[in-house]
Amino acid sequence: MNEFQVSILFAAVVAGAAPIILATLGETITERAGLINLSLDGSILLSAMAAFVTAYLTHSVAVGFIIGALVGALVAVLVAVFSIYLSQSQVAVGFVLTLMARDLAYFIGNPYSRLQGPQVMPLPIPLLADIPFFGPVFFNHNWPVYLSLVCIGILTWYMYRTPMGLALRAVGEHPKAVFARGMDPKKLQLFYAVCGGLLVGLAGATFSLSTKPGWGRPQGAEGTGWIALALVIFGGWHPVKAAIGAYLFSFLQVMGIYLQGWLPSIPTQVFQVAPFPLMIFTLLLISLAQKEAFLARVEKMPWIRPFIQMLSGTPPSALGKPHEAE
Amino acid sequence: MRVELENIHKHYGSVRANDGVDLSVQGGEIHGILGENGAGKSTLMKVLSGYIRKTAGTITVDGRQVEFRSPGKASECGIGMLYQDPLDFLNLSVLDNFMLGQVSGLKNEREYYRRKLLPLSTHFNFNLDPNSPVSRLTIGERQQLEILRLLSIGIKVLILDEPTTGISEIQKQTLFAALKQLAREGKSVLLISHKLEDTQVLCNRVTVLRRGKVTGHMEAPFDTRQLLDQMFDQLPTPPSRLKASPGDTILSMSDVVSTGGRTGLQKCNILVRKGEVVGLAGLEGSGQGVFLRVASGMSRPKSGIVEVDGRSMIGKSHREFKDAGVTFVPTSRLEEGLVPGLDITEHFALNARKTRFFVRWSNALSAAKEKIEMFRISGRPRSPVQSLSGGNQQRLLLSFLPEAPRLLLLENPTRGLDVESAHWVWRHLQTYTARNTSIVFSSAELDEIVMVADRILVFFDGKIVKDVRAEDTDSRELGRAIAGEI
Numbered sequence: 053m054n055e056f057q058v059s060i061l062f063a064a065v066v067a068g069a070a071p072i073i074l075a076t077l078g079e080t081i082t083e084r085a086g087l088i089n090l091s092l093d094g095s096i097l098l099s100a101m102a103a104f105v106t107a108y109l110t111h112s113v114a115v116g117f118i119i120g121a122l123v124g125a126l127v128a129v130l131v132a133v134f135s136i137y138l139s140q141s142q143v144a145v146g147f148v149l150t151l152m153a154r155d156l157a158y159f160i161g162n163p164y165s166r167l168q169g170p171q172v173m174p175l176p177i178p179l180l181a182d183i184p185f186f187g188p189v190f191f192n193h194n195w196p197v198y199l200s201l202v203c204i205g206i207l208t209w210y211m212y213r214t215p216m217g218l219a220l221r222a223v224g225e226h227p228k229a230v231f232a233r234g235m236d237p238k239k240l241q242l243f244y245a246v247c248g249g250l251l252v253g254l255a256g257a258t259f260s261l262s263t264k265p266g267w268g269r270p271q272g273a274e275g276t277g278w279i280a281l282a283l284v285i286f287g288g289w290h291p292v293k294a295a296i297g298a299y300l301f302s303f304l305q306v307m308g309i310y311l312q313g314w315l316p317s318i319p320t321q322v323f324q325v326a327p328f329p330l331m332i333f334t335l336l337l338i339s340l341a342q343k344e345a346f347l348a349r350v351e352k353m354p355w356i357r358p359f360i361q362m363l364s365g366t367p368p369s370a371l372g373k374p375h376e377a378e
Numbered sequence: 379m380r381v382e383l384e385n386i387h388k389h390y391g392s393v394r395a396n397d398g399v400d401l402s403v404q405g406g407e408i409h410g411i412l413g414e415n416g417a418g419k420s421t422l423m424k425v426l427s428g429y430i431r432k433t434a435g436t437i438t439v440d441g442r443q444v445e446f447r448s449p450g451k452a453s454e455c456g457i458g459m460l461y462q463d464p465l466d467f468l469n470l471s472v473l474d475n476f477m478l479g480q481v482s483g484l485k486n487e488r489e490y491y492r493r494k495l496l497p498l499s500t501h502f503n504f505n506l507d508p509n510s511p512v513s514r515l516t517i518g519e520r521q522q523l524e525i526l527r528l529l530s531i532g533i534k535v536l537i538l539d540e541p542t543t544g545i546s547e548i549q550k551q552t553l554f555a556a557l558k559q560l561a562r563e564g565k566s567v568l569l570i571s572h573k574l575e576d577t578q579v580l581c582n583r584v585t586v587l588r589r590g591k592v593t594g595h596m597e598a599p600f601d602t603r604q605l606l607d608q609m610f611d612q613l614p615t616p617p618s619r620l621k622a623s624p625g626d627t628i629l630s631m632s633d634v635v636s637t638g639g640r641t642g643l644q645k646c647n648i649l650v651r652k653g654e655v656v657g658l659a660g661l662e663g664s665g666q667g668v669f670l671r672v673a674s675g676m677s678r679p680k681s682g683i684v685e686v687d688g689r690s691m692i693g694k695s696h697r698e699f700k701d702a703g704v705t706f707v708p709t710s711r712l713e714e715g716l717v718p719g720l721d722i723t724e725h726f727a728l729n730a731r732k733t734r735f736f737v738r739w740s741n742a743l744s745a746a747k748e749k750i751e752m753f754r755i756s757g758r759p760r761s762p763v764q765s766l767s768g769g770n771q772q773r774l775l776l777s778f779l780p781e782a783p784r785l786l787l788l789e790n791p792t793r794g795l796d797v798e799s800a801h802w803v804w805r806h807l808q809t810y811t812a813r814n815t816s817i818v819f820s821s822a823e824l825d826e827i828v829m830v831a832d833r834i835l836v837f838f839d840g841k842i843v844k845d846v847r848a849e850d851t852d853s854r855e856l857g858r859a860i861a862g863e864i
Contacts, residue, residue, distance in 0.1 A: 215481035222467050222478050229465035232429060233479030234450025348680070369469065 061306060062189040069295075069302035070193075070200040071096075071258040071273070075280035076287070076294045077203050078124070078251030083284055084211070085244035086224035086370045087132060090146025092252055093277025094153030095127035099256030101161035104267040108169040116170070117196075117257045124253020125246045127153055132245035136238050136374045143372075150277070161267050171265040172196060196258040203251070207291040220244055224368030227375035237375040255280075282331055288365015300334070301327055379405045379440055379456060379534045379566065381426070386435035388421050395421040396432070397590035403535065408557060408567040410577035410584035414609055415796035416767065418590040419570045420462065423537045426568075427459035428452030458533035462540050462570075464520045466512055473508035476527050498526050502556040514640065517662050518549035525556065536560060537568040542576050544662040544822045547857035554580055572609075572796065574602060610798070617804040619830055619848065625652035627688070628785050628816050629673060629704075634682030636672050641840035643668040646682070648835065648842065650785070650816050657831030657848075658820035660860055665840040666820035667709075670787045673818065674706030675699030686785070703784030709793055711771045718764040722746045722757060722774065729778055749777040753806075769799030776806060786810060788819035792826060804830055824853050824860070838862045 075096060082089045089095075099120040107116025127149055134140040172194040180191040190201070211217040219240060223230045227237035256273065264272035279301060287294025308323030340346045350356050381403045388396040396418045403409050411419045424430045426437065428446030437444050439455050446452040449459070466475050477491045492508050499506050504522040512520060521541055528536060538557075542550050557567050557580060571577055577584055578600060586594040586608040594608035629650040636643040640663040650656055658666040671677040672684065675696040684691045686702045696706075708714035716725065726749070727742035746759040753773040757766050766774065772795060779786070791807070792800035808830075811817060821827050827834055828848060836844035836859040844851075844859040 210484075213486045214484045215477065215487065216484060218470075218474055218478060218481070222470065222474075225467045225469055226465065229467060230478075232427075232449045232459075232461065232465040234448060234453055235479065236448070366469065 059185050059188045061310070063192065064306045065299060065302045066189055066201075067193055067197050068263065068306060069298045070197040071255040071263050072276055072280060072283070072298040072302060073200040073295050074196075074203065074251050074258060075255035075276060076283045076298050077207050077291055078248040078255065079280050079284045080248075080287065080289060080291055080294050081207070081220070081244050081251070082128065082248030083371055084220055084224045084289055084368055085241045085248075086227060086368055086372070086374065087135060087241055087245050088142050088146065088372050089128055089131050089245065089248060089252070090143055090281070091127050091131055091149035091153060091277075092280055093275065094150035094157070095124050095249070095252055096256040096259065096273050096277045096280075097157040097271060098127065098153040099123040099253040100260035100271055100273050101157040101164075101256075101267055103253075103257030104169055104260035105161060105164050107261055108164060108167060111170060113170050113172050113261055116261055117254065120257030120260075121250045121253035124251070124256060125249035128245045128249025128252065129242070132242045136241050139374075139376070142374075154274075158269050162269075165268045166266070169266060170261070172262040194262055196254070196262050199254070200258075204291055204295045211291065221368075224370055227370055227373075231375060241374060252277075252280075279328075279331065282335060285367075286331070286335060289367060290365060293365065297334075301331060304330055381457065381535055381566070382438045383422070383426065384436045384438070386422060386425055386437075387433040388418075388425055388430065389433045394590045396425065396435075399435075399587065399590070399592055401585055401592070403566045403568060405534070405564050405566055406561050407582045408561050408569060408580050410581035411568060411570045411587065412572065412574070412577060412584050412605060412609055413587035414572055414798070415769070415794065416589075417587040417609075419587055420539055421590075422587070423459060423539060423568060423570055424461075426452070426535075427457060427537055429459065429461075453528075453531055453533065456532060456534035457537070458528035458531070458535070459537040460521060460524045460528065460539060460541060462543070464517070464524060466520055466524060468511070468513040470512060471508065472506050472510050472512060472515070472523055475512055475523055476508070476530070479527070480531055494530060495526065498530060502526070502559065503552055504556075516545070516549070516640075517543075518545035518553070521545065521553065522549075522556075529560075533565075535566045535568065537570070539570045540572070541569070542571070542573060546661050546861045547824075548861045574600075574605060578602075617801055617808060617830060619655075619832070625814065628652050628686065629818075630683075630685045631673070632683045634672060634679045634684060636668050636677065636679040636682075638668045638671065638677055639663050639665065639840075641665050641668075643672065643679070644840045646672075646842060648845070650818060652784075652816055653811055653814045654816050654833060655811055655831050656816070656818045656833045656835060657827035658818065658835050658837060659824060659827050659856055660820075660837030662822055664837040665842075666837050667789060668840070669837070670706060670708075670789050670818070670820060673785075674704055674787050676706060703782075704787065705779055705783040705785070706787040707775055707779070707789065707791065709789040711768070711775060715775045716763045716771060719762065721760050721762050722750065722755070723759045725763065725774070725778070749774075753777045754802075768794045769796065769802075772799065772803060776803065779810075782813055783810070783815055786815055786817045786819075788817065790821055791819055792821065792823070800826070824856055828853055828856070836860055 075092060079089060079092060102123040103116040103120030106119040107113050130149060131142060131146050134145045135142040174194050177191040181187045211221060219235060223237050223240045230237045230240065259273040260267055260271065283294050283297040283301065286297040304327035308326055312320050312323050383399060383401040386396050386399045399422055411423065413419050421430065425432045428449040428451050437446065444455055473488060473492055473495065476495050481487055495508055504526065506519060506523055541553060561567055569577065569580060582598050584596050584600060585592055586605060588609060596605065627649050631646050631648050634643060634646040643665045646669060658669065660666055672679050675691065675694055675698065686699065686704060691699060723742050723746040726745040727737050727739065730742065743759055750757065750759065753776065755770045755773045757770055763771060763774065792803055795803065807817060831848050833847055834851065834856065835842050836856060838860065839862065
């Protein structure tokens, strides 16, 4: 407690949130295109394993990241093809893949457990890292953390400023109308499922090569996929809001670690579990924000308005309902 | 540009939606495609727009044979379609909708398209705000937006599927002026309609379809009698208005305010008497739907008083409204009225008066058989409801109505039905009024309202702007009220 420093706390939040943000942004892209990739939790583990093993064998972190991303994309392709082209249930396929990918990761990764492998080196950004407070919080990390920050900006720009992003938002709203406008909704959905999968794969690689370096059972990334799925809803399918959710979750996790030290009388499990019910509570708030009765009640409290508005978000209209030709 | 369709076939299993249709369209003409529901008009036009693929036949554009695998291919050849249910994006802005399909890549071209949209919009006397979300537009405005978008991508043959359904008289005039202007500019317009009067004022030529086949071609001026003969096997007889002898008040609303829909409901005051048929006119979503839902207890008003039979119903559930004799039949048959996936017998089992632990299938089956006979539903007790045609779904829904409801609330009871089915529905409903049931119904067809209602309420922007007896008014006056000009 004596060495408590706010900048260190926030630096830990930013670093810890990096893989969660990558996974959440990946799923945001996928769901915006109208697909639900429920396999997130498993594919994060599988790509974490693949990234660590290839990085260990090739002594190259970069190769690890590339393989990790590709594994994430591969799982996403499976979900997408089964759903879009073979009309199977996204939920069923995604759920089965979650379990399968997880077990596959433990099985293949077993010989590489608890080995000392390569990991991403810190890369403080010259000059920027010396800015008081903001320097250590944002510019004294390694490149996956910078990537997570940059991705938030790029994805927001892509979705709301470019024609291609407009098509992405459109295909999740009304695939039939996209078809009528001469585009191929199936190809678009497949493409964005792959893009989302690549980011999820990068999230896995970030876990095993940076956030929680190494491979083992458990690895430490378990559960992140489910949190990411919840954060997409929390963020109202908007990249910036989803990222804020990821930072909130990371903050709760980091605070848990601090509080453990400060309040030794409380069992440690409380702090490990606390972020999850708190997330559920926030989700409840969000759904409340969409209820008419609730909105009518807060009408007289103008200060709460922008907060409510920020929380509300509507899902893509055609989420989970892929395009069927007539 | 000259488009020719030869021997077009489109089969769905054993059903022949199009059965050897020929059609040719020249540049500069407005060509009507007439026929009752299910005649194959929309199918034929969707084949031409590339939205569905034909089973057989050839399409030639300017003498060159073409094959449309998707709407994109058709629009490259200059053919575009305005679909009956607008294929647009409610959650996106007008400008985004306009751009979608025209733009690609990463370059932000919003400003370029904003500058393109505005003059195009004023050229046709349309009034569209590029920043408004499409969910705030009326059906008519959404059509205008689609037309502008199609013209902007270089469409030379414009297909419109029942464009005058659900739009105001003024919007209709604007639309017709725009279509005439397009024809003057050398473009062709194909207009699907089941309304003769639309084709009368607009078209140079018509092609009539009946059960997937062409039954006639005609050049303007058209002989109405002959067209009707070509459209129908036998001419339907319209129901006439029944003489109402209104009794006591059954439903009263005072100062009712409610949210919902596009406009909500503002300060609504109304009395409905026993045995009265009240028609709710107005643009789609001007408050009629909200009104019916409040009157049936499906949604609760924010403030105001609702009384059924002199008893206050504020805070009461839909169930209690039902027990008070109020029955509501919503528009969307498959979304709110029927359960897709269940068959006719299962629906009767669901409706069984007493719930028991076990389903009495024999009772349900005999009820199903009896009602199929009585309501002349073409289906079997085991037919899944979604396989029934629109007309038969509506008959099935009507067969669920209680014997003697006191107040029937019907939302667009004849939406999507052909003339014959619609008339059947009204003749059936009139048997209720003979038993002193009051009927309140909404409809997008002003003619229908004028034909059967005793009293007409006109909704505009969530308010009742006109409340008149049917014999004291005419369509022209009502049309003005619908557009908000009183």
